[in-house]
Amino acid sequence: MATIMMREAIRQAMQEEMERDENVLLMGEEVAQYNGAYKVSQGLLDTFGPERVIDTPISEEGFTGMGIGASMAGLRPIVEWMTFNFSLMAIDQVINNAAKNLYMSGGQMKNPIVFRGPNGPAEYLASQHSQALQSLYAHVPGLKVVAPSTPYDAKGLLKSSIRDDNPVLFLEAELMYSWKGEVPEKEYLVPLGKADIKRQGGDVTLICYSKPVRMVLQAAEELAKQGIEAEVVDLRTIRPLDEVTIYSSVRKTNRCVVVDESWPFASVGSHVGWLVSKNCFDYLDAPVELVSSEDVPMPYNHTLELAVQPSVDKVVRAAKSVLYIKD
């Protein structure tokens, strides 16, 4: 197996799918000549040409809607948003068209399209460029929301997302692009809607996804030093949610902490927490804990911005609190 960076894994997924199906194309700001704002699409213009790797103006509503129209008509576009922050300019197209076309047309109009780009907090970017927006999209029926945490998962999940006949929001993260991981040379897919146990343990279940998974694994090691074996469940797909894997883990450990970079109010984390509380009630030995971002816009100052986000320390404390272990 080769060790590659996340950005390479995502690129390989796009390249392989574009080779496999000529209906797949990539469009977005800086994706072609500039080779990608985060170099994810590097080299794709040279390989596939400007018909299939399309630079767009800074015109998110326009090119997002254009991708949706093209998908209704039979293409399979990948729309890259430079970041999910800018997806808010296009959110009407995603929520009112991509998510609803199939339903409003009584099943006639499918939308095989992937919207991808970095989401979630980065560093020193302040409120408008550093926020986790997955809960907005996860709220909407008709969308799938995918959030990998490793190069292996990213490649396999993106390939599945491109082949899916539904609109898929594919969440990456600026800080993850240079993360390395092993990826097989041979082709593989990771199915949507299947969580992955990233670490086995019997004392407490830590549920997470996307960038925080790595931090949660560090927290699990920290807990192990204190004699606590945590099971880390990586959701990988937020919608559809793999409830089976979540519940079987919690029913085994009887304790649960949900870790989510979102704000706490009406979030993916709060919803998963509610589901676990409701469906594992008889198995729980403590109330479910939620480690979210603080309920404030992201500040610029580095100390403050780190204090806003979930951390190893916060996760360790939450895990110990559901185990009723005092510091």
Add this chain to the structure above:
Amino acid sequence: MAEKKLIEKYGKKKNLELLRMVLLIRRFEERASQAYGLRKIGGFCHLYIGEEAVATGAIGALDLSKDYVVAAYRDHGHALAAGMDPNAVMAELFGKITGCSRGKGGSMHMFDREKHMFGGNGIVGGQIPVATGVGLKIRYRKEDGVVLAFFGDGAIHQGSFHESMNLAKIYNLPVIYICENNHYGMGTDFKRVSAVQDFSQMAVAYDIEGKQVNGMDTLVVYDEVSEMIKKVRKEGAPKFLEMLTYRYKGHSMSDPAKYRTKEELEDYKGQDPLIILKKQLVEAEQITEKEFEKMDKEIRDLCSEAVQFSEDSPEPELSTLYEDVLVE
């Protein structure tokens, strides 16, 4: 006279086809209005009465084996003009399972994939980028088709319109943007909210050919759109048309339309697309009064049948609620 030339240019068969469609839309909308009054139809219901010349003339100029229609929420006329079954359109208004969208779309969401009618969009201007994307598919696959993107004067100030015009120009997409200027964005006179009074000028900003057209005269609309389509098929570049038209009814069924004068309404009724086209064809001796009455009777029967079909159709089963959310 220009009309005389047009009557000769396209011939009796096409002219009568257009008349038949104007009449079908008019009678269909009258029956829809009636059914709304009887509470058989609910919610927002935007009637197309007064504007029939636009959808009829424009869509009548398409070859829907390769061309596409994308419309806004005042879409019953476009659906019928695209050749959709009046029964399926009326049943959709009734919310029945036999409706084109299985009772899930209603008035604003008429779809027919086979007929290349891609909606029916309820967000003002939301369909314009979508239509642009259908144009991208045609360009991508090197096809010969054209997309008609319909929207109202209310949508023209949305970013979606301006972004789409720019995108279509830079990628040379075969889309004709058709602004149906019926003078009122809901209750607001377009002149009160637009920096320019002649919308065709807006195309200039994107280096796109634009033109203002008399949208009350079906033959003129048909001719102008036909000519534009020829150009688009040849050049592949986008075009813009502003259709000057008028709606007789309120914005939707709940709107008494107090923002305009009776005189204005009466003036436009004097330019009624149905009366104009009928008069033109009677004078050209392509149809007699008697033949017209026969045509009208047939169409009234067709619309009655559509209402009856809708009445008789079953409600959707509750089990359909979770169908069509995702492709399995």
